[in-house]
Amino acid sequence: MTLDKILAISKKPGLYRLINPSRGGYIVESILGKKKFYAKADSNLSLLSEISIYTLSGEVPLLDVFFKIFDKEKGEKTSISSNSKKDELEAYFFSVLPDFDEERVYSSDIKKILNWYNILLNDNFNFKSEKASK
Numbered sequence: 001m002t003l004d005k006i007l008a009i010s011k012k013p014g015l016y017r018l019i020n021p022s023r024g025g026y027i028v029e030s031i032l033g034k035k036k037f038y039a040k041a042d043s044n045l046s047l048l049s050e051i052s053i054y055t056l057s058g059e060v061p062l063l064d065v066f067f068k069i070f071d072k073e074k075g076e077k078t079s080i081s082s083n084s085k086k087d088e089l090e091a092y093f094f095s096v097l098p099d100f101d102e103e104r105v106y107s108s109d110i111k112k113i114l115n116w117y118n119i120l121l122n123d124n125f126n127f128k129s130e131k132a133s134k
Contacts, residue, residue, distance in 0.1 A: 003049040003063055006031070008116070010044030015119050018047075031123050048116070053097065054104040060097065062113070068096045069117050070127045077118050082111040089114075 007016045007028060016028040016039070025040040039045060052059035072095065073079060080092045086107040093100055093110045120127075 004047055006048045006120075007039075008046045008048065008051075008112070009039055010046075015048070015116055031119055053109075053113070054101040055097065055099045056101055057099060060100075065097055065113060066117055066120070066127060069114075070121075072096055075121075075127070077121060078114050080114070082114040082118075 005018045007018055007026075009016060009028070014033075015031045017031060019027040019029055019036060021027075022038070025038055025043070026045065027036060028039050029036045048062055051062040053062060053065050069078065078092075080088060082089075084092075089107050089110045090102060093105070093113075
């Protein structure tokens with residue numbers, strides 16, 4: 001599974017696999033609950049492969065950020081909880097992406113990224129093969 005088949009849906013927690021496009025929307029499956037459902041095309045769907053993180057020098061693809069977290073954590077879950085305080089989240093993220101733009105990347109964004117990384121890791125997402133293919 002690659003990031004171009006994994007979705008985030010606005011106002012819904014977790015991540016979703018894109019199963020099939022259908023008329024006016026998509027059939028998706030929750031990675032956590034394995035439940036399938038129909039998501040309308042206007043549901044504010046975001047493919048993870050199309051998300052970038054703002055830095056002071058431009059934008060960095062989310063996949064690159066995941067690689068940096070994977071390397072920092074040596075393939076394990078994040079050493080910080082997504083429920084940590086704002087300062088702790090930002091300090092952790094600076095250790096991963098030192099030039100991230102703190103005015104445009106909010107602590108809620110960092111929480112999502114850490115949650116998504118851990119969800120993908122729990123789902124046996126192969127970061128090494130994804131990195132090799134890029």
